[in-house]
Amino acid sequence: MFCSNCGEKIEDSSSFCKNCGAKITNNDKTERVQLKCKECGGVMTADSSNKTLHCPYCGSDEVIVYGDAVEVERIKNDTYKEMEYKKWERADEKERKKEKEKADEAYRKSxxxxxxxxxxxxxxxxxxxxxxxxxxxxxxxxxxxxxxxxxxxxxxxxxxxxxxxxxxxxxxxxxxxxxxxxxxxxx
Known part of the structure; x- marks a missing residue:
């Protein structure tokens, strides 16, 4: 992973960046991809969720090619996230239904x-x-x-x-x- 403040590569277990001293947050703990720009040789860094990298120095774009194992893992993660969202939606719907039933019961009793x-x-x-x-x-x-x-x-x-x-x-x-x-x- 990389520091969001200076872009320095840091250890997964680090709480602070060894280069600039910035505190490492959960946002920094996303997997980062770092490649050299083919045009100017500058370093391009982006989240692994991006499919392209944009060079901040010369403005060129480069497509990130992942192996099959990375794509399978990405699909698994996306599927897991979707399942979690659906679970939360069902729980919210259940809660709304309970509240409605409670209000209906109070109305009937009144x-x-x-x-x-x-x-x-x-x-x-x-x-x-x-x-x-x-x-x-x-x-x-x-x-x-x-x-x-x-x-x-x-x-x-x-x-x-x-x-x-x-x-x-x-x-x-x-x-x-x-x-x-x-x-x-x-x-």
């Missing part, structure tokens, strides 16, 4: 789901009644209530996507509070 469904049914009935007797203030309030209750149920059932699981309870609460203007307008 009773907001049942209140939202009953509220939607009652609002629909009052909407029809208010419309038939031409009470337009009540029609508007009841239509808003109905939309809030239905949206609450649809969000909880994932028909409408929403990342915040507290929104359905909030919509149901607002729908219930709209009973007050409905009663005032009914007088």
């Amino acid at each position: 009773g907001f789901g049942i209140v939202a469904i009953i509220g939607a049914i009652v609002s629909a009935l009052f909407l029809i009644g208010s419309y038939s007797i031409n009470r337009w203030g009540n029609v508007v309030v009841t239509a808003i209530q109905l939309l809030l209750f239905v949206a609450s149920v649809f969000i909880r059932k994932d028909i409408i996507k929403c990342s915040n699981r507290g929104i359905p309870a909030l919509l149901t609460t607002i729908g219930l509070l709209l009973i007050i203007p409905f009663l005032i307008l009914s007088k």
Whole structure:
């Protein structure tokens, strides 16, 4: 491996560069390739993940040719990394699923789901009644209530996507509070 500060070759077990004294980090511990430039003779250094080297002195590029063993090892490492990422993604998905199930259970226990469904049914009935007797203030309030209750149920059932699981309870609460203007307008 090579020092990222000065480019000096260092031992794998080193904590500091013997040339410049820079602390060796995990970034320095990647495998490095060092070749002489065919054009100017300068030293080119790059990560082993690069397929080409660029000479900082004359600007020429050179393709790095690895043996079969190096290519096999590179493929193994890439495959391992992909498998690890997939494992992390599955673990994250499991965690999200658990959180959703937990939120759904809390919502069921709170009773907001049942209140939202009953509220939607009652609002629909009052909407029809208010419309038939031409009470337009009540029609508007009841239509808003109905939309809030239905949206609450649809969000909880994932028909409408929403990342915040507290929104359905909030919509149901607002729908219930709209009973007050409905009663005032009914007088």
